[in-house]
Amino acid sequence: MELTNKQQEVLMYIRKMIRDGLPPTIREIASEFGFSSTGTVRDYLTALCKKGYILLEEKKSRAIELTEKAMLTIPILGCVPAGVPVLAIENVEDYFNVDKLFAQKDELFFLRVEGDSMIDAGIMPDDLVLVKKQPCAQDRDIVVCRVDGEVTVKILRSRENKFFLEPANKNYSIISLNERSQIIGKVITAIRKYV
């Protein structure tokens, strides 16, 4: 079911308020759009609810929850045709769920990457890699490993029950894993911040 223009405006406002920290009250929505009646807002909320964009909890103030469809996340856009407002809801390909990515059930840490040994895999010096602590990994996983006292980020390869660390840079050579080597964790995300 499609949203009308007005309904989309109301949804956008609710999303903005939620991202700023607090879902709005019914009267705050009314005031934003110049409605003089709370009933008007309720019409919008029930419409958005029926169309599956929000969830409402009864008798609780500000209890407006965005569904997956319009979630409290940052929109991911695919290609955007010319002349269309960039942030229109129709362009949204998916939503980036921050909480899911950074849910702290596992032991996570960031490691700042030194050197260019993973540059062909798009991991540059000074990038941050989000590492999930685990003692083992699978073939082709990007892992953080301690070898002879040094910590490196490499691609884990297994051939004939032997493990190797493969760099993503032709100027570096493959390292064999020995008994003193230890897998610290697996890289699950790479992040680079531009100033």
Add this chain to the structure above:
Amino acid sequence: MELTNKQQEVLMYIRKMIRDGLPPTIREIASEFGFSSTGTVRDYLTALCKKGYILLEEKKSRAIELTEKAMLTIPILGCVPAGVPVLAIENVEDYFNVDKLFAQKDELFFLRVEGDSMIDAGIMPDDLVLVKKQPCAQDRDIVVCRVDGEVTVKILRSRENKFFLEPANKNYSIISLNERSQIIGKVITAIRKYV
């Protein structure tokens, strides 16, 4: 100023509620901890406020905001010497403030990168770039631009008052910005998720 154990528990609960979508009301906090008086909760809130962990807005329901101090952070490690536990506090170089990165008030969106024209800058196909919407940018900024109906990610270059879009891949050529071109925003972060 340090938090007491009880104050920490209350702060944790508030953080959990905020991440779940709604900051709690005073009476919800009271009920969670078995307090029979709202005054008790107010004592905690004013204490947390005075110690700089939360901000309170008067006369608004659920208006509890976390300060930077109280936000979720993941440790960033630099190089880790041999024999030392990886997550020891001494190794922490900085903290990555998740809430801060994604709680910006500016208009942000992610764009999924198509093609390999930025591969030498470490931006690979299917990476997500976090874009801050803005109509102009500076020399060497990585920008999202609309040129002749297509949206591309490129490096913005300015020479002698003319603007160009420079790819980070020798197989592509430089594009001149014309009147029908439009800068949509500036790339502030690149993210790649590994499965």
Add this chain to the structure above:
DNA sequence: TGACATCCCACACAAATGTGTGGTATTATT
């Protein structure tokens, strides 16, 4: 000893807030 913070309580009050019932007008669909 006094001052202060912490950690609890009771109770009252006004404002904020969600809800309920009723209405009108327009437009699109059947």
Add this chain to the structure above:
DNA sequence: AATAATACCACACATTTGTGTGGGATGTCA
């Protein structure tokens, strides 16, 4: 022509909610 959805309005009511005022017990620090 009838039905439904949309887009507004007014007003009343009960509950939720923040706030205010008062209190007590304990511990710490100067």
